[in-house]
Amino acid sequence: MNKIINKLDEIQDEQKIAILFACEAGSRARGLESENSDYDVRFIYVHPRDWYLRVDLEAQRDVIEYPLDDKLDISGWDIRKALQLLYKSNPSIIEWLQSSIVYKKSNSFYEDVKTLLKKFYSPYSCFNHYLSMVYRNVKNLDKEKIVGAKNFINMIRPVLVLNWIEQSHQVPPNDLSTLAGQVISDQNLYYAIEQLVKSKKHNTEFNNPDNIRLLNNFVSTELDRLKKAVPPKQPTTRDKSELNQLFLDTVNSVS
CATH class of the missing domain: 3.30.460 (Beta Polymerase; domain 2)
Incomplete structure (x- = not known):
């Protein structure tokens, strides 16, 4: 420092x-x-x-x-x-x-x-930003075909932020584990995310098929749901x- x-x-x-x-x-x-x-x-x-x-x-x-x-x-x-x-x-x-x-x-x-x-x-502005980010990152994954821990995190983190905004309408924290701990109730999914974080931090392969399948299903399901959950738009002019x-x-x- x-x-x-x-x-x-x-x-x-x-x-x-x-x-x-x-x-x-x-x-x-x-x-x-x-x-x-x-x-x-x-x-x-x-x-x-x-x-x-x-x-x-x-x-x-x-x-x-x-x-x-x-x-x-x-x-x-x-x-x-x-x-x-x-x-x-x-x-x-x-x-x-x-x-x-x-x-x-x-x-x-x-x-x-x-x-x-x-x-x-503005929950509305931030929600739309992170929703676009998920779509963009999912598209990039399709192009790259090779999926590592960093690629998965780029896909998972904005989905967690979107859930945070949807549930609390408050400013989301930066820390991924904190986000997951607050918005994920399914223990298997939470465990898969924690394993993803460990893979990223230790530069190890994220290749457990069950975890990969769980996270892919989570992102796919949440995308379909979240695109219908955009918060109300605030007034465009503020003091x-x-x-x-x-x-x-x-x-x-x-x-």
Whole structure:
């Protein structure tokens, strides 16, 4: 973790920004890491106030990306981009803010943005996102024909998220085992998912025919059911004043 924090400090100095929040967003955040897993570090940053006072603000780059280096995959979004995506209930920013592995945070910003996450979270938007993801991943499996633990997880996890949203209408956790423990009541199915997680973490083959059959049937049955279970759509226009205020307060606090 120290290496990651030091790298984030370097990025702040190099880019002349303040990092407000940095987290793990990949397999490690989902409880699926193996020995060879990269560190997928994602962050939200803010420039000094004067950077935002320009006519061509919309033309300025609002993403910072670094090439993969020694298993570190690091990228970040400007605060305006992050808050705009939060307003749209974008699943990526939601997963960042739900991460249990936080490398760096401004306490005031973090608490405020987590409060706004609950306000702007849209079960409808997220449900449709993950439903599309399942269809896409199932199609990819058909094309690849060879099915490994990672392929199965890409198919199973969004189905579990969809079940979570359907059952609770709340923001889903990132951890796959937590999701399964909350939404799966069938013990055989839960066991198959746990074996899948172990296969992914230990880089072993997932080749038990009973477990494969069980998971395939689960995905197929759930797809047919879930496409009819889309939550009601929320109003498309909502008050942005709290997002604007958080943006202004944050910019002023670092200038």
